[in-house]
Amino acid sequence: MFTGAVAGVAFVTGVVVTMVMSAQARALTPGTEVAAQLERLNVALIAMFAVLLACGVGLGIIVRYAVLKPVDQLTEQVRAVAAGDFDHAIHVDRPAELAELSSHIDSMRDRIVSAWRVATDQTEELRRSNGELEQFAYVASHDLQEPLRKVASFTQMLEQRYSPQLDERAKQYIHYAVDGAKRMQMLINDLLDFSRVGRVTGEKSVVDAGEALNIALENLSATIEDTGTTVTRDDLPKVKGNRLQLTQLFQNLIENAVKFRSEEPPRIHIGARRSGGTWEFSCADNGIGVDSKYADRIFLIFQRLHPRDVYPGTGIGLALCRKIVEYHGGQLWLDRDTQGGVDGRGATFRWTLPAAGDDDE
Known part of the structure; x- marks a missing residue:
């Protein structure tokens, strides 16, 4: 618009200057031939200005219908899709560059819509699967438990x-x-605990990890006393999570360390250190340890590295711990870099949990 305004002003100025100069030339009373030549010059200038004016108008019309109008069409179609009409096809016939651009945009729209519909179907399938899982949990907790107790x-x-x-x-x-x-009852109860993570527990809040550990130690007081276990710990922080599940996490890891103890009395240390917006916890022991080649297998449900008559249990404890940590947005892993756990022996498990806000702390 600015360039067009400048061109129009220059055009009008040229016409005015030419007419003024022609009038001044006539006022000099030149000869007949000179006057005729000036008349022909005026006609030529007027014709040239007319041609330039026509070209300018034609160029404006061409730009309006060949460029601006297709751009407006493309803009309106994109706005329609952005407003929620995802089935609206995007297409512009001309010019070739805009037609190619609209084709690329429509292909992207089609891929996004396809992925969105697949995600919607998967969400619906997941909702249905969760409903079936809840029904299974009900059956497992009532209909299957009673016959086993009778047997x-x-x-x-x-x-x-x-x-x-x-x-x-x-x-x-x-x-x-x-x-x-009895073992079937234990399996059913463990499966119920595994399926309940993230579904039937309370909301996340600011939890004192030290208090959760205290409750876990109180629940395991008899086992700790019978085995002569010593549990030490750092000052534990506040984190964002579910108190019941974090207590279960500490309890399972400590119980696991006591179960897989060596000939010496179990020694367990619970540590914590800040790492950005998360807290990294650790549970180190002086037990029999875990071979690094089994570092991933031990977190699979019902995976056991030892015979059941040597170390009792269902093999679901660490899988449950990982699910609890992942539900809280963290990660749980076996530390392969350190030389064992306490005193260079045993194993060290590490996990991360989101830190509570500074105001909450």
Whole structure:
């Protein structure tokens, strides 16, 4: 617009100057031939100005319909898509450059819409799967638990009543049946705990990690006393999380360290250090340790590195710990860089949790 205004002013100024100069030339009373030549010059200038004016008008029309109008069409179509009409196709016929640009934009729109619809379908499928998981949790906590309790209790009653009539092999079979029922109950309870993470617990809030550790130690007081375990710790900070799940996290890691102890009395240290916007916690022990080649396998559900008769359990503890940490937005891993845990022996597990705000701290 600025360039067009300057061109128009220059054009009008040229016309005015030419007319003034022509009038001044006539006032000099030149000869007949000179006057005729001036008349022809005026006609030529007027014709030239007319041609320039026509070219300017034509160029404006061309720019308006060949450039500005397609750009407006493309803009309106993009605005329609941005406003939520994702099925609106974007297309401009001309010029070729805008047509190619609109084709690229429409291809991008189509890919985004396809990905969005796939994500919507997956979200719906996930919602349905969660509903089925809740139904399974209900069945597991009620319908499956009761038959197992009956199998265990009536089998034990059978042994008590008919014990004089049973030989050692029959008693051994009864023991296997009772043990299998109890292990099935443990598996079901562990699966329920695993499925509940992030679904049926309370909201996240500012939690004192030290208090969560105190509750975990109180829950394990009998085990700690029987095994002569010594637990030391750093000053633990406040974090953002769920108090019940963080207590379960500390409890599972400490219980795991006590279970896989060496011949010496267990020694466990809980540490914490700040790392940017998160706190990095650690649980180091002086137990039997973990071979680095199994560093990923131990976090898989129901994965065991030792026979059940040597170290009891279902093999879900570390998988549950990782799920709790990931639910809080952190990571849990086996430290492969340090030389063992306490006193250069055992293992060290590390995990991160989001730090509470400075005002909360």
